[in-house]
Amino acid sequence: MARVPYVEREDVPKEHRDLLVSSLQDRPLHVYRALGNNPEVLAGLQGFLSSLWSDSGLSDRRRELVILSVTREIGNEYEFHQHVNIARGVGIDDGTIAAVSRGEFDDLDDEEATLLRYALAVVGGEVEDRDHDAITDHYDESAVVGVAALAEGYTALGGIIDALGVELEEEFVGWDPTAESE
Template identity: 65%
Template sequence: MARVPYADASDVPDEHEDLLRSSLQDRPLHVYESIGNNPAVLAGLRSFFGSLWTDSGLTDRERELVILAVAAEGRNRYEWHQHVNIARGVGISDGDIAAVGRGDHASLDDDEATLLEYALAVVRGEVDAICHAEIAAQYGDDAIVGITAIAGAYGALGQMIDAFDLELEGDTSFHGWDPR
């Protein structure tokens, strides 16, 4: 059982009801329902995460690889599970998803491996001049800000999910770290 209740539409102001639902899955998700206990925070987070998706400077594939790597690093089953579905939807193969799940970036191309190593360095607090120079050789400053924000934000979201002890939605079961 989650440590905070799952808010429903009757628990939040009318202008926040839609924020409890995933626009991709067209249904309420526990992550949003738990944060819905503070509708203003939910609204701010949804706006921030929406901006990360659209304004980060990454392709959908790159964004999802970063999110999967961060979820795998934190061993966050809920976030991993949600983003396996999204990753598949943007064309990432189960083989690549499984490789990210085990921290093996060798099967990805060199640019993607560098991207994930940088994202993980952000989460671990290990970005140094060499790490920054490697990512700067691939991306401009605007995208580096986007990558760093995605890695940090999804790391923080994973911490919230863990603190709340969120369960997967009742009609799903965990894909596993290797979803093949």
């Protein structure tokens, strides 16, 4: 059960009401409704995440691979679940999603594997010079900043979701979407 109420449109100032609705799913999401208890924070966080989404320097596929890898690493079911659906929408198949969830990057190209290893090092607070050198073989400084911010941004969002006890709107797809549900 969520630790804060899920606000309704009429509970927030008019200028913030549209923030409760996911632009990708065209419906209110629990995460936004929980954050709507502080509409200014919701607006700021959405602005930040929107920038990470569009300005990270990554393709849609690579952005989603990073988000899936990071949200799995921190164990955040809510964001992993949301981004499985988004990943599918940008052409990532369930086998790749499952492999990323297991931390198995062998079937990815070298650039993607390096990207995910770097993102996980960022989240773990363990970026070494060799990790930085490896990522800069593939990305310029602007994208490296974008990747680090994307990884930490979704780590922060996952922590907020966990602290507030935000619940999924539907049944969790699972860490391995290829597995048969029991």
